[in-house]
Amino acid sequence: MTLHYPAPGASPASIQITREGRLKHFLTIEGLNRALITEILDTAESFASMNDQSVKKVPLLRGKTVINLFFEASTRTRTTFELAAKRLSADVLNINIGQSSAVKGESLLDTLRNLEAMYCDMFIVRHADSGASQFIAHHVAPHISVLNAGDGRHAHPTQAMLDMFTIRRHKGDFTKLRVAIVGDILHSRVARSQIHALNILNTGEVRVIAPKTLLPAEVEKLGVHVFHDLEQGLRDVDVVIMLRLQKERMQGALLPSEHEYFQLYGLTEERLKVAAPDAIVMHPGPANRGVEISSRVADGPRSVILEQVTNGIAVRMAIMSMVMGANPGGAA
């Protein structure tokens, strides 16, 4: 079966799809179609079944070299990418480039050229600047694939995919679902990628719940219903996605205090009662307990937060093997 994806053009997504319609880089959810997103989820489902194997490793990326290029701190994302690469039998190198050293323009290209000279095949990039992984994808040698592990406020597409995978495993059909994303939408690359993915999958209703100061301008244009009141927004939802209050990105007085934020937007067992009785609670981590979510909810029976972490491995294995498979005859 040959799948056809949108033709190349000026859109940021075009660079990530080859002319044959295969995934070459994974930079953003925007511009992907439902067939491709479903293919990623299906492939991830197969990798998840690998957990039954006594040898939890497949030889797919044997001989490939993956470089975790992190310009910004991360534990969960980096380690699950590393584990995913290792379970695919790739060799992995972790390079952490200090957040303080503003790596831009020529010096970033210098770094890339040096890494390319070591015959690597894939860059996993996290960077504080929006568009950084796209910039890198534009400038790398043709056989290299770039995966965005979070760029500024722009996108965190593998997180969104593992969230879709977790939702699909619990709820199945997206068209009947009400999904609420709660909290700091303004600074959240996770929320942006989730909203795109949920819309592409035809989710019944996508809500965002936040104070006006934590919402981007014209957020409605992303195809969401906006609520400023937590209890109204949570009514009858099937999935609650809590976001981390990004304290380190917060400049100026967007919030009165963490305590007051919890009073208004913190998820507690009491508030969760208005959601659907089988609603699940998600959080991309790390959670600020007592700020956006109470410990009782985070550790409670509705929480699928640790499942999200586990699912991140299978989803990242799927995306890594799909982009490497798009390089027939690449770096031999």
Add this chain to the structure above:
Amino acid sequence: MIPKVDTLLDHMTGALTDLIRERGLEDPLMVGIHTGGVWVARELHRRLGLPGRLGELDISFYRDDFSRIGMHPQVKPSNLPFSLDDAHIILVDDVLYTGRTIRAAMNELFDFGRPASITLAVLVERGGRELPIEAQVVGARLDPGPQEQIKLSGPEPLELTLVRTEDTA
């Protein structure tokens, strides 16, 4: 002349019954290779009245042509609902040709455990082996032209056809 699948299955059932008895294979576990092999295995499993559940194997992650053709777009989960350690495995596929699929399947099986033995049963075999792999139970041997492919369609009804290679996408 393309044989009827039903006739081949009858023949294989008889051959497998003899083989299980002769070799003293206790409680054999059957594993089919996606997609055609699972269809054939389902039939054999039923006809032989094997007690355990049927295992299903998708060998996409173990293929040797991944770096040339990339990921198969419709990979399915492998599902082996039993322990392979010290078990007698009957591995089932639809067509045995180069032997590369069976090589990949055996590698995958060994990542699940260490079986006591593996027996290979195929609905059809054709010439063109590229690896030293042979089946112990064969429904029929066919020798189509070099431009032709043997294709099993199913699951209901199971039917063998010859397809010209240019026609297959």
